[in-house]
Amino acid sequence: MSLSCCSCIAHFLLLLCLLHAQFWTSNCASDGACSSEELQSLLQFRRGLIDPDNLLSSWQGRNCCHWRGLSCDNLTASVISIDLHNPYANASDPRYDLWNLSGRVDHSLLQLKFLSHLDLSYNNFNGLQIPSFIGSLKRLKYLNLSNAGFAGTIPFRVGNLSELRYLDLSSSLQPLFADSLQWVTGLSSLRHLKMSGVDLSKIGSDWVQAVNGIPSLTLLDFQACGLSGIAQSISPVNFSSLAVLDLSFNSFNSEIPYWFSNLSSLVQLDMVSAGFYGSIPVELSATPSLRHLDLSMNGNLTVDSFTLLRGKWRQIEVLRLASNQIYGRLPDSIGNISSLIELDLLSNNIEGGIPSSIGKLSNLQILDLSGNNLTLDLPLHLIKHPLPKLRTLSLAVNKLSGTLPGWLGELANLETLDLSYNSIRGFIPSSIGKLPFLATLDLSGNQLDGTPPYSIGQLTKLHQLDLSSNHLTGTITERHFERLNDLKFLLLGFNSLTVNISSGWTPPFQVQNLGLGSCQLDQFPYWLQTQKELEFLDLSNSSISGELPTWFWDLTSNLLLLNISFNLIEGELPKPLYINAFADVDIRSNLLSGPLPVFSNFVELLDLSNNQFSGPIPGDIAELQPYIISLSLSNNNLSGEIPNSIGLIQELQVLDLSRNNLSGPIPASLSNCSYLKALVLEHNSITGTIPPSLGSLRQLQSLHLSNNLLHGVIPPSLKNMSNLQTLDLGYNNFEGAIPVWLGESFPALRILRLRANKLSGRISYGLSKLSSLQVLDIAGNDLEGQIPGSLGSLTAMAIQQRPNQYVQYGFYRGTYYSESLSMVINNRQLVFTKTLSLLVSIDLSDNNLSGEVPGELMGLSGLLVLNLSRNQLHGEVLQQISELQNLLFLDLSNNQFNGSIPASMASMSFLSYLNLSNNNFSGRVPDAGQLGTFDPSAYSGNPFLCGAPLNVSCEDDPPTGKSDGIVIDGSESILEDEEFYVSLGLGFASGLLGLFGVISIRKTWSVVYFNLVDSIVDWISKMKNMFPGVTDRRRRSRKARARK
DSSP states (O other), X not given: OOHHHHXXXXXXXXXXXXXXXXXXXXXXXXHTOOOHHHHHHHHHHHHTEEOTTOTTTTOOSSOXXXXXXXXXXXXXXXXXXXXXXXXXXXXXXXXXXXXXXXXXXXXXXXXXXXXXXXXXXXXXXXXXXXXXXXXXXXXXXXXXXXXXXXXXXXXXXXXXXXXXXXXXXXXXXXXXEOSOOGGGGGOTTOOEEEOTTOBOTTSTTHHHHHHTTOTTOXXXXXXXXXXXXXXSOOSSOOOTTOOEEEOOSOOOOEEOOGGGGXXXXXXXXXXXXXXXXXXXXXXXXXXXXXXXXXOTTOSEEEOBHHHHTTSXXXXXXXXXXXXXXXXXXXXXXXXXXXXOOEEEOOSSEEEEOOOGGGGGOTTOOXXXXXXXXXXXXXXXXXXXXXXXXXXXXXXXXXXXXXXXXXXXXGOTTOOEEEOOSSOOEEOOOGGGXXXXXXXXXXXXXXXXXXXXXXXXXXXXXXXXXXXXXXXXXXXXXXXGGTTOTTOOEXXXXXXXXXXXXXXXXXXXXXXXXXXXXXXXXXXXXXXXXXXXXXXXXXXXTSOOEEOOOHHHHHHGGGOSEEEOOXXXXXXXXXXXXXXXXXXXXXXXXXXXXXXXXXXXXXXXXXXXXXXXXXXXXXXXXXXXXXXXXXXXXOSXXXXXXXXXXXXXXXXXXXXXXXXXXXXXXXXXXXXXXXXXXEEEOOSSEEEEOOOGGGGGOTTXXXXXXXXSEEEEOOOGGGGGOTTOOEEEOOSSEEEEEOOTTHHHHOTTOOEEEOOSSXXXXXXXXXXXXXXXXXXXXXXXXXXXXXXXXXXXXXXXXXXXXXXXXXXXXXXXXXXXXXXXXXXXXXXXXXXXXXXXXXXXXXXXXSSEEEXXXXXXXXXXXXXXXXXXXXXXXXXXXXXXXXXXXXXXXXXXXXXXXXXOOOGXXXXXXXXXXXXXXXXXXXXXXXXXXXXXXXXXXXXXXXXXXXXXXXXXXXTTSOOOOOOTTOXXXXXXXXXXXXXXXXXXXXXXXXXXXXXXXXXXXXXXXXXXXXXXXXXXXXXXXXXXXXXXXXXXXXXXXXXXXXXX
């Protein structure tokens, strides 16, 4: 046989062998069988896993390619993929645990020589470290260990996976770290790198250079990695193929680097709440491929919106810049960004109006300009057909005015319309009812008037309707809700609406949140008994009277909020009162009586104040309500002692038991309520001393113990209450000196009231250290000595208090305890609540103080009230008293002041009450400004004073005839007649003409001022009504003289 023939036979035999081998391996692959080496490797890997729900029950036999989560090569039957990820990524999903694997990852996976895909994400390996052997799986192209419970340091050997294209090590369950990212430079084929939640805080800005060494990278996700540094320049930029970059939720504390604008392939850039500040580079608008830019919630990023939105923005679709410091106005050219789908500029400083050119944005679906300073009217017309794809329009919390434009009814695809808290006026147009997809309509907090149109009832998709806090009037009937089958939120409160719905009406909806507060209900809403999903119910101040139907209390068992306050509801509450667990219950200001209710469940806020409940506070209250946070039982008829068990309510923040008939001591157990911020026990009959243990309430901000029968000294342990802002111990029997430590322990103290006790000694110089003090009331004690000049150092009294708002302590779901204070002014008790933040007062009256008034007090220019009456002060009143330009009330009566009344006081244009009586002043009463308009009683008891308004002539007065206003025959009382009241009013008004002008500008004074004016007017009216006969006789006498 020739050599060539043998060669042909050999090639033929080799070909047969190869075909046989391919046929055999193909059959093996189709049968799912894998090599014994891989089979043993997989079974050993399986033994290392904990599989409580037997998810891997199919892992048996030789056909491993058919096992759950495995994939094999079609030709070789080699295992190439293991995908055991948990499909339910949310741990709160009840199905999450059913799919949850744990245990360990066995090194036997190294026997899978062809493994290219490994996914163990969203399992829970309970803090084990990522196995370092994974770096030896050289053929891996996809590795996903995200949120799988791995912890510790990422092994450096992961950088050996040179063929890896996708790497996700994101972690939110366990602390995962990386001390360096140099290992990623070995991932030369990597395209996607996700490390969200991995702690990279030790890396600084080196991460930039590391990822810049991966030229193939297209996606980089470093969300919430604790990064604090970023390189401001890179040369050259190697990862120019980067398309998606997410650096959100870091703390860079840096300006945005300009090299971002060199990433020519960038499509999506997310840097939400990343700590960037400074100017937003306008060059980003020229990035050719950019479609998505989110720089929201950085807080200090700034740019002129006019300049930014005039940029090129060739392909931008999503532009989110919310919660920054963007300023300026919106340009008309905004209508040229034709690709825009979403524009979110929420919470910035944008001003001006809304350009009508936004009507050109035919692709726009979401427009959110809420929380800016937009003014002017809403545009009456938009350019082109208005926003055909718009789904969300939110312009809430601006200063927009005008009326609701008609084009709103043409937004055919609108789902959310939020114009709340602007100054929009006029009617709600009926065209609103033509929006077929509208799910949320929020027009609350405006100045809308008229009656809501019936067309609202045609919004079949409506889920939330909020028209609260407007000026709406008229009657709401069933027609307003005719087709609102999907309605869940119905809020109509704080209008002047009347709800007139027949008792037999069955609504088409099941609401969850119903707010009819301040609406007038013609009858109790019996249709409520059909509402089985109700969770929040507000019927406050809605004219409900009498007893509520028994079925109503069955309804409350599902409620998280029940507010029926400020009505005239009578009777006793059911026993027990069924309520949802951890609900808020506000039943204050009604006519409810009987014992305190027992609740079927724990509540967190309970306000039963201003009712007629009687009997004791339950001794087991801590067992009944162990989780209550705010408890107000004030102004009832409760009696007995405060139970010791109340100190076991450890979450308690607000406790108000004031204005009852409680007796006995203050429980020392209250010291266990370490979160307590307001303790109000005033106006009871509580006896004993203040327990020293109360000093452990270090978070306490408001302590009211006034009007009780407490005695002893003020315990020094109170100085530990370093957060205290109000200390009211007035009207008790405390004795001893005012503690020196008072001025050293309370840097935030605003109100100090020790009035009407038995305190003695001198006024402590230490009080001058209370730099936040606005109210100092130590009247009615036995204090002696001089007024310390150091009180002139009370810095908070040297400035005008501008904010006119409630002083509030404690926080709970937006509910606060609102501070209030009762003050004696002009012998009347005035209660300050909302105006308390304006009040600046010093009252040292009814003591035994002596000496002269120190000149340093004249520097307290913020004072509104100064009362030094009924002491033993002497000397002349300083001319500098006119520096107290904001003073409304001045009482120096019943002292020993002498000399003339300072003429400079005529410049105190705000002064509305003055009492200088019973002193030794001399000379003429100054008649300039208001000083001549005060009642004569303001100057009485000064035997050496003369001139108007006193009926005492001065020696240098010209002679005058007998006054017609005086009766000398004794037939009538020598009381001023009706005409004098008129003249007094006219004089008072003319003297305050300038004052009214100032008040119209300085509105913060007007509230306090008119409290005092009301007092004076009320006094005049009472005096007139007390002596009607005198004024009638005087009128007849005047007429008779006129006829003669």
